[in-house]
Amino acid sequence: MDLDFNAEELAFRDQVREFLATALPAEIRDRMHRSDDSHIRDDIQNWQKILHAKGWGAPAWPVEFGGTGWSKTEQYIFETECALADAPAQLAFGVKMVAPVLMRYGSPQQQQYFLPRILAADDWWCQGYSEPGSGSDLASLKMKAERDGGDYVLNGQKVWNTLGQFADWIFCLVRTDSSGKPQRGISFLLIDMKTPGITVRPTRLLDGTFEVNEIWFDNVRVPVANRIGEENAGWTYAKFLLGHERTNIAGIGASKRELARLKQMAAAQPKAGATMLQDPLFATRIAQVEIELRALEITNMRVIFAEAKKHAPGPEASMLKIRGTEIMQRLSELQMEVLGPDALVYRDSSGEIARETSTYLNLRKLSIFGGSNEIQRNIIAQMILGL
Amino acid sequence: MDFSFSDEQQMLLDTTRRFISERYDFEYRNTVRDSADGWSRETWTALGELGLLALNIPEQDGGIGAGAVGTMLVGNAIGEGLLLEPFLSSAVIATQAIVELASTQQRERWLPTLASGELIAVLAHDEISTRENPLQVETRAVRDGDGWSIDGNKSVVYHAPAANLLLVSARIAENEIGLFAIPSDAAGVQLLPCVTVDEQSAAAIVLKDVRVSGDARLGGDAKVALQSALDIGLAALCAEAFGAMQKILNATIEYSRSRVQFGAPIGSFQALQHRMAEMLMHLEQARSMSYLATSQCTDPDPLARRAALSAAMARMGQAARYIGQQAVQLHGGMGMTDELNVSHYFKRLLAFELRFGSTDQHLEIYRLRLQAA
Ligand SMILES: Cc1cc2nc3c(=O)[nH]c(=O)nc-3n(C[C@H](O)[C@H](O)[C@H](O)COP(=O)(O)OP(=O)(O)OC[C@H]3O[C@@H](n4cnc5c(N)ncnc54)[C@H](O)[C@@H]3O)c2cc1C
Numbered sequence: 001m002d003l004d005f006n007a008e009e010l011a012f013r014d015q016v017r018e019f020l021a022t023a024l025p026a027e028i029r030d031r032m033h034r035s036d037d038s039h040i041r042d043d044i045q046n047w048q049k050i051l052h053a054k055g056w057g058a059p060a061w062p063v064e065f066g067g068t069g070w071s072k073t074e075q076y077i078f079e080t081e082c083a084l085a086d087a088p089a090q091l092a093f094g095v096k097m098v099a100p101v102l103m104r105y106g107s108p109q110q111q112q113y114f115l116p117r118i119l120a121a122d123d124w125w126c127q128g129y130s131e132p133g134s135g136s137d138l139a140s141l142k143m144k145a146e147r148d149g150g151d152y153v154l155n156g157q158k159v160w161n162t163l164g165q166f167a168d169w170i171f172c173l174v175r176t177d178s179s180g181k182p183q184r185g186i187s188f189l190l191i192d193m194k195t196p197g198i199t200v201r202p203t204r205l206l207d208g209t210f211e212v213n214e215i216w217f218d219n220v221r222v223p224v225a226n227r228i229g230e231e232n233a234g235w236t237y238a239k240f241l242l243g244h245e246r247t248n249i250a251g252i253g254a255s256k257r258e259l260a261r262l263k264q265m266a267a268a269q270p271k272a273g274a275t276m277l278q279d280p281l282f283a284t285r286i287a288q289v290e291i292e293l294r295a296l297e298i299t300n301m302r303v304i305f306a307e308a309k310k311h312a313p314g315p316e317a318s319m320l321k322i323r324g325t326e327i328m329q330r331l332s333e334l335q336m337e338v339l340g341p342d343a344l345v346y347r348d349s350s351g352e353i354a355r356e357t358s359t360y361l362n363l364r365k366l367s368i369f370g371g372s373n374e375i376q377r378n379i380i381a382q383m384i385l386g387l
Numbered sequence: 388m389d390f391s392f393s394d395e396q397q398m399l400l401d402t403t404r405r406f407i408s409e410r411y412d413f414e415y416r417n418t419v420r421d422s423a424d425g426w427s428r429e430t431w432t433a434l435g436e437l438g439l440l441a442l443n444i445p446e447q448d449g450g451i452g453a454g455a456v457g458t459m460l461v462g463n464a465i466g467e468g469l470l471l472e473p474f475l476s477s478a479v480i481a482t483q484a485i486v487e488l489a490s491t492q493q494r495e496r497w498l499p500t501l502a503s504g505e506l507i508a509v510l511a512h513d514e515i516s517t518r519e520n521p522l523q524v525e526t527r528a529v530r531d532g533d534g535w536s537i538d539g540n541k542s543v544v545y546h547a548p549a550a551n552l553l554l555v556s557a558r559i560a561e562n563e564i565g566l567f568a569i570p571s572d573a574a575g576v577q578l579l580p581c582v583t584v585d586e587q588s589a590a591a592i593v594l595k596d597v598r599v600s601g602d603a604r605l606g607g608d609a610k611v612a613l614q615s616a617l618d619i620g621l622a623a624l625c626a627e628a629f630g631a632m633q634k635i636l637n638a639t640i641e642y643s644r645s646r647v648q649f650g651a652p653i654g655s656f657q658a659l660q661h662r663m664a665e666m667l668m669h670l671e672q673a674r675s676m677s678y679l680a681t682s683q684c685t686d687p688d689p690l691a692r693r694a695a696l697s698a699a700m701a702r703m704g705q706a707a708r709y710i711g712q713q714a715v716q717l718h719g720g721m722g723m724t725d726e727l728n729v730s731h732y733f734k735r736l737l738a739f740e741l742r743f744g745s746t747d748q749h750l751e752i753y754r755l756r757l758q759a760a
Pocket residue numbers: 126127128129130132134135136137159160161162212365368369370371372373374375378646648649653656658659716717718719720721723
């Protein structure tokens with residue numbers, strides 16, 4: 001047993017670090033560091049183009065589709081280093097979600113058209129799963145798609161579409177049959193957002209930002225050729241998608257970055273003639289989260305190690321998701337607490353928003369989306385414990 | 388032992404609740420939030436007409452003299468309604484400071500207009516230096532002929548942009564703090580307005596050679612009165628927080644009854660039932676601590692008072708955090724939206740944790756006292 005990376009892995013890490021130090025534009029890094037989303041579309045797209053030029057646009061794709069062919073460990077190292085360096089996270093909806101589905105179940109035409117465009121950041125993708133009545137119980141979704149010649153005609157509503165305001169394409173689960181078990185009448189469609197009949201309405205969140213949207217479909221015609229695989233088999237593809245690319249689900253890199261920032265903030269905040277970092281109670285709180293993170297980092301590597309052997313991500317991902325998001329939420333709480341009453345000021349006289357407070361509010365989402373932490377616990381109870 | 392309220396006290400609560408349900412529903416509240424001022428003059432005047440701005444004015448000064456319990460009950464209702472008006476700042480804290488310190492002449496000048504709502508006063512006390520020691524004021528007042536000249540920086544004063552009168556605490560000598568009534572448009576006073584996380588208007592205040600006459604000063608050394616006003620304010624803030632906790636828990640229970648997933652109301656899932664049972668226990672512990680704060684906030688023994696108030700803040704802070712976070716969680720994505728009231732209660736409860744010292748700070752105050760004993 002050896003908990004450390006081997007020489008090859010360390011060399012790979014250094015190569016990634018060197019690349020990040022030179023290739024990540026300073027203004028993008030600074031904005032990410034300040035959690036400034038004002039240029040988020042361009043920042044993500046431009047970074048994807050830089051990665052693509054380097055041949056690193058799709059760390060987890062196989063080489064034949066333009067991927068890197070990296071091992072799980074290398075993918076993990078890459079994502080961790082990117083987060084530590086304040087690089088924008090890649091837009092998951094394209095590279096990590098719809099792309100694996102296309103590679104596994106898409107037609108050759110779909111693959112040839114969409115995959116290179118995802119890699120080159122030509123298209124912005126968003127995910128259309130949730131509906132007002134279907135959140136945790138996704139299979140109950142109702143958005144109707146009826147066949148009319150070579151098209152499906154779509155009517156209904158999707159909600160919570162992250163960054164859908166920028167989307168060129170959306171992948172949707174739609175209902176093509178309501179006669180049998182809910183899971184059996186679902187199809188997986190790729191939809192051009194410029195199609196007539198689509199309306200995007202932003203949803204204001206508690207932190208005052210607009211990162212999710214409602215999307216309305218009013219007689220929207222989608223060519224049958226834009227369906228993935230078989231009609232009514234969409235649930236299989238959706239489950240396949242959920243099981244994919246979970247090496248970074250724990251967000252170890254992002255948490256390490258925020259932990260370091262927390263310590264810096266605490267060291268700079270005066271307290272009783274010393275600093276918050278010297279304060280026994282507060283330092284103990286930091287110690288607790290740092291220890292939890294260290295444990296999760298090792299757990300995460302164990303999962304990666306096991307996955308590399310049996311090639312199938314299992315329900316262990318639920319553990320990584322729950323603990324990973326709890327750690328991120330805890331770090332955001334502590335960063336806000338360091339500020340003391342300064343955290344009260346949400347918008348100051350220059351209109352500037354308090355980063356720590358708005359991040360704390362915003363990150364409540366982590367335990368709700370991507371399968372809520374309650375649903376993840378149900379999965380652990382059922383799939384791991386066999387209850 | 389008696390946990391019942393008198394008829395007069397119950398009436399105060401009922402009156403305030405009725406006013407809020409009739410005149411200050413969530414939709415109206417949000418139009419107030421989005422208005423330029425961020426609070427409603429009309430509502431404020433109506434509160435004055437109901438007598439709610441005279442709660443902390445003694446009867447001999449023409450007020451109601453409702454005491455801490457009356458203030459608590461009205462505070463509950465204000466938290467339930469997420470009011471954005473300066474009740475706590477002006478009608479509780481500033482009024483209390485004036486009542487404790489002001490001369491007969493000053494009382495006659497200010498108390499009637501405070502009661503009607505025409506005058507809004509706020510205590511401008513907090514500074515960077517008061518974070519660790521509430522009476523460590525760096526703002527200075529020096530003699531200037533018959534009057535005073537004042538210099539300093541005050542941080543996040545709730546409702547300062549709404550106020551006509553600032554009650555500014557300033558150090559006069561090593562061990563003496565004076566309280567000065569300064570019109571907010573006086574020369575040398577600069578307000579840097581901001582919006583707080585719970586959507587209230589506030590401002591940092593810069594005071595540069597602000598000249599006031601001798602009669603602007605309230606009483607002599609203001610330390611005892613300041614602490615008293617802050618403590619009565621703290622108890623009222625606890626009451627507001629309790630009102631918000633109760634509402635957000637009720638909203639969550641209701642939502643869990645109506646939101647259906649997997650063919651059943653989510654409230655039928657035991658995982659969520661236990662969570663809500665936990666929230667209820669936090670709520671009841673918080674209610675007890677709010678009662679403790681109310682009954683002890685005027686305790687003449689400063690050590691006993693500190694311990695009780697810090698215990699209340701520490702325990703209620705934990706309740707606010709747990710109940711607020713879980714309420715958002717149990718609402719799923721809807722809990723993240725600006726549209727539902729849940730997120731607004733969540734933010735009000737967050738501000739509660741930050742305004743009068745954090746949970747950890749109060750735990751520390753309590754611990755130090757325990758170690759000293
Ligand atoms: C910021 C944000 C971004 C999102 N982005 C996207 C996106 O891009 N695309 C997309 O399709 N969706 C997106 N979502 C939607 C997200 O996937 C859903 O919010 C999530 O599935 C939960 O569904 P819900 O909000 O309807 O909550 P509900 O399912 O109504 O759940 C409410 C509460 O009940 C609990 N609960 C539900 N069922 C059970 C059970 N059986 N046992 C125990 N507890 C249970 C939940 O955990 C939650 O606490 C996003 C959500 C948010 C908040």
